[in-house]
Amino acid sequence: ATHAPFYEKDCSSITPPYAQLIEKWKYVRELLNNRPLTLAEKILYSHLNDPEKSLSGGGKIRGESYLQLTPQRVAMQDASAQMALLQFMSAGLSRCAVPTSIHCDHLIQAIDGAESDLKRSIASNKEVFDFLESAARKYGIEFWKPGSGIIHQIVLENYAAPGMLMLGTDSHTPNAGGLGLLAIGVGGADAVDAMTGTPWELKAPQVVGIHLTGKLSGWVTPKDLILHLAGKLTVRGGTGRILEYFGPGVANQSCTGLATVANMGAEVGATTSTFPYTENMRAYLNATGRAPVARAADKAASMGFLNADGGAEYDEVIEINLSELEPTINGPFTPDLATPLSKFGSFVKEQGWKDELSAGLIGSCTNSSYEDMTRVAELAKQAKAAGLVTKVPFLCTPGSEQIRATMERDGVTNTLEDVGAVVLANACGPCIGQWKRDDMKGEENAILTSFNRNFKSRNDGNRLTMNFLASPTIVTAMAFSGSLSFNPITDTLTLPSGKPFRFTPPAGRDLPTEGFTQGNTDYYPSPVPEPQPETEVIIRADSQRLELLEPFQSHFGDRGLELPPLKVLMRVRGKCTTDHISAAGPWLKYKGHLTNISENLLITAVNDEGGDVNVAFDHDRAAGETETDTIPAVAKRFKARNQPWTLVVDDNYGEGSAREHAALQPRFYGCAMIIARSFARIHETNLKKQGVLPLWFADKADYSRIGSGDVVETIGLADLIEGRQNAAVKLKVTKRTGEVFEILTKHTMSEDQLKWFCAGSALNFIRSRMS
Ligand code: F3S
Numbered sequence: 001a002t003h004a005p006f007y008e009k010d011c012s013s014i015t016p017p018y019a020q021l022i023e024k025w026k027y028v029r030e031l032l033n034n035r036p037l038t039l040a041e042k043i044l045y046s047h048l049n050d051p052e053k054s055l056s057g058g059g060k061i062r063g064e065s066y067l068q069l070t071p072q073r074v075a076m077q078d079a080s081a082q083m084a085l086l087q088f089m090s091a092g093l094s095r096c097a098v099p100t101s102i103h104c105d106h107l108i109q110a111i112d113g114a115e116s117d118l119k120r121s122i123a124s125n126k127e128v129f130d131f132l133e134s135a136a137r138k139y140g141i142e143f144w145k146p147g148s149g150i151i152h153q154i155v156l157e158n159y160a161a162p163g164m165l166m167l168g169t170d171s172h173t174p175n176a177g178g179l180g181l182l183a184i185g186v187g188g189a190d191a192v193d194a195m196t197g198t199p200w201e202l203k204a205p206q207v208v209g210i211h212l213t214g215k216l217s218g219w220v221t222p223k224d225l226i227l228h229l230a231g232k233l234t235v236r237g238g239t240g241r242i243l244e245y246f247g248p249g250v251a252n253q254s255c256t257g258l259a260t261v262a263n264m265g266a267e268v269g270a271t272t273s274t275f276p277y278t279e280n281m282r283a284y285l286n287a288t289g290r291a292p293v294a295r296a297a298d299k300a301a302s303m304g305f306l307n308a309d310g311g312a313e314y315d316e317v318i319e320i321n322l323s324e325l326e327p328t329i330n331g332p333f334t335p336d337l338a339t340p341l342s343k344f345g346s347f348v349k350e351q352g353w354k355d356e357l358s359a360g361l362i363g364s365c366t367n368s369s370y371e372d373m374t375r376v377a378e379l380a381k382q383a384k385a386a387g388l389v390t391k392v393p394f395l396c397t398p399g400s401e402q403i404r405a406t407m408e409r410d411g412v413t414n415t416l417e418d419v420g421a422v423v424l425a426n427a428c429g430p431c432i433g434q435w436k437r438d439d440m441k442g443e444e445n446a447i448l449t450s451f452n453r454n455f456k457s458r459n460d461g462n463r464l465t466m467n468f469l470a471s472p473t474i475v476t477a478m479a480f481s482g483s484l485s486f487n488p489i490t491d492t493l494t495l496p497s498g499k500p501f502r503f504t505p506p507a508g509r510d511l512p513t514e515g516f517t518q519g520n521t522d523y524y525p526s527p528v529p530e531p532q533p534e535t536e537v538i539i540r541a542d543s544q545r546l547e548l549l550e551p552f553q554s555h556f557g558d559r560g561l562e563l564p565p566l567k568v569l570m571r572v573r574g575k576c577t578t579d580h581i582s583a584a585g586p587w588l589k590y591k592g593h594l595t596n597i598s599e600n601l602l603i604t605a606v607n608d609e610g611g612d613v614n615v616a617f618d619h620d621r622a623a624g625e626t627e628t629d630t631i632p633a634v635a636k637r638f639k640a641r642n643q644p645w646t647l648v649v650d651d652n653y654g655e656g657s658a659r660e661h662a663a664l665q666p667r668f669y670g671c672a673m674i675i676a677r678s679f680a681r682i683h684e685t686n687l688k689k690q691g692v693l694p695l696w697f698a699d700k701a702d703y704s705r706i707g708s709g710d711v712v713e714t715i716g717l718a719d720l721i722e723g724r725q726n727a728a729v730k731l732k733v734t735k736r737t738g739e740v741f742e743i744l745t746k747h748t749m750s751e752d753q754l755k756w757f758c759a760g761s762a763l764n765f766i767r768s769r770m771s
Contacts, residue, residue, distance in 0.1 A: 654683025
């Protein structure tokens with residue numbers, strides 16, 4: 001609290017409307033018979049669009065009810081923003097319903113240092129950046145240029161505020177939870193909900209209470225807390241749950257340390273993580289130019305809004321005594337394989353791995369705070385004084401231009417470079433596979449990073465690179481030893497003189513005493529930019545990466561509000577995730593080009609008729625066409641024939657990520673309906689948004705009765721659309737053999753969703769309301 005801000009921002013658009021939120025929270029509290037609420041519930045329920053509608057069931061809410069929410073802000077990174085913006089544009093609005101920002105960070109490479117990497121990446125991604133910038137200008141979106149920093153660091157420094165609910169199109173959006181809010185990572189279609197003012201739906205998460213006692217000290221940092229917890233909870237332990245920390249161990253951690261903990265809640269699958277408002281959060285708000293937000297939060301906290309009520313019930317409580325933790329190293333290849341530092345050497349030996357580190361990487365959105373950087377600089381100083389330099393390549397990615405400039409001003413950068421560090425651009429770089437290394441091609445090797453993810457090939461594209469996660473201080477100390485079994489707490493390094501050298505645990509400073517310096521403000525947007533409707537959104541006519549979205553046509557024709565006869569494209573067997581429907585990898589470069597990315601439709605799905613992958617039958621083939629072809633090729637033939645189609649799919653269809661491409665692509669080729677044994681909820685909603693009707697088999701055995709080339713007609717859809725909500729939709733199936741039968745289906749379409757369907761898509765519906 002002693003740090004005076006060097007600058008103060010315009011906080012008008014970033015201060016949460018606390019009076020309004022508190023009023024709604026109190027209203028909901030009454031609806032719930034004044035039962036004590038967790039902090040996560042207070043924040044969620046105060047953002048309900050229509051509390052009665054979401055909470056009126058009378059039954060259990062957490063884990064069961066669906067909440068219709070109004071988030072206050074959206075942040076998007078350059079890769080996921082492309083399709084989100086294209087969709088937003090097709091809604092025909094002139095501005096976003098909530099403040100929105102775009103951050104250019106994922107497309108920046110890490111090859112030989114900040115300046116040249118930035119220049120090269122701007123040139124090679126020019127068309128994408130031009131598109132994003134022009135769209136941002138047109139719709140009044142804050143555009144953070146390449147070089148400004150990593151989305152999550154910028155959000156924490158500029159937009160996050162205690163008690164707010166925000167969405168981000170990136171899985172580590174929860175990082176902002178370090179400031180005591182709920183920040184949730186979503187797909188582009190969800191972001192578009194918030195941007196168009198459509199209520200955003202979330203199944204009320206369970207709330208896990210994490211009770212922190214004791215104090216971190218010595219070599220143990222907040223990163224070790226979350227690495228330890230990841231080991232306990234595993235990569236699935238947080239699914240459908242919010243992690244809410246409480247207890248005396250919260251208040252004594254820095255705000256940026258809490259952000260690291262919240263960031264990696266994503267690694268256990270948590271919806272998000274949050275903390276009660278603390279003194280250190282106030283100090284961070286002040287230091288980052290947001291004293292008015294801090295004052296407003298103080299007031300909200302005094303009314304009890306920014307912490308859990310006494311006696312609030314959690315779905316589970318996990319106890320952690322911070323004083324008992326030790327540094328932890330997680331990996332390789334999964335973030336939940338946690339090994340305490342004291343056992344890591346023997347773990348490496350047992351596995352038979354070479355006791356060699358090939359590189360150390362620090363920074364990223366997870367660990368590039370001023371505190372992290374001053375801690376590692378302290379180690380570097382000790383090493384330099386002893387005459388040591390790092391033994392392996394040592395790369396540092398500052399999280400933002402503000403961090404980079406402050407590091408430079410305070411001598412942190414020099415200190416790191418003195419011992420051999422290479423400072424990369426303020427961007428994701430090696431954290432997202434943009435690291436082009438010259439060494440270790442195809443060779444087994446081990447790297448240590450302070451990042452958050454460690455899937456195979458994540459950093460350098462080499463499947464044999466074993467990626468271990470640790471705190472920045474442990475990564476740095478290890479980089480001086482070059483060996484995996486080195487434990488800086490107990491071991492010494494040998495100096496050129498032959499004398500032993502031992503590091504002293506570094507302390508670091510949570511905030512710069514001189515305040516932050518903003519650095520090159522050319523990278524920054526003007527606050528609260530006004531839309532410039534006359535701006536032309538730049539998409540090159542011959543672009544292979546970007547394509548304007550044509551609004552989808554309504555499906556209805558001669559049969560009134562019943563669908564036209566649909567041809568079954570295929571019966572998909574077994575597990576079919578959004579990755580099977582729209583593969584990632586090399587296809588990611590087409591995220592903004594629906595025609596090109598649709599070429600990957602279902603290419604890893606199994607056809608239940610024959611068991612082959614990526615094979616579909618074309619029973620109506622014209623002369624010269626083959627009987628079987630790839631799935632996208634047959635889908636394309638259907639589209640060319642104006643033949644609307646349907647898919648028959650198995651259980652939990654569309655599980656996995658919230659990738660909207662998995663709904664857009666079938667729709668693009670003419671899919672009107674998907675009949676499933678069951679759907680994964682998020683994907684089911686995405687299908688509804690894109691105008692595809694998801695129906696559930698009333699009797700799962702009917703799945704096997706329908707095959708490719710059969711014709712399916714709806715019976716009773718018109719009744720449903722015309723307001724007889726309980727009307728059951730039947731399907732009349734005409735087999736290729738001529739046999740005809742009817743089957744019963746179920747659905748989860750709400751009144752609003754039926755309107756989307758009739759309009760052809762949710763965005764069409766929004767556009768129709770405008771005109
Ligand atoms: Fe994500 Fe790493 Fe960037 S976690 S936001 S890719 S720094």
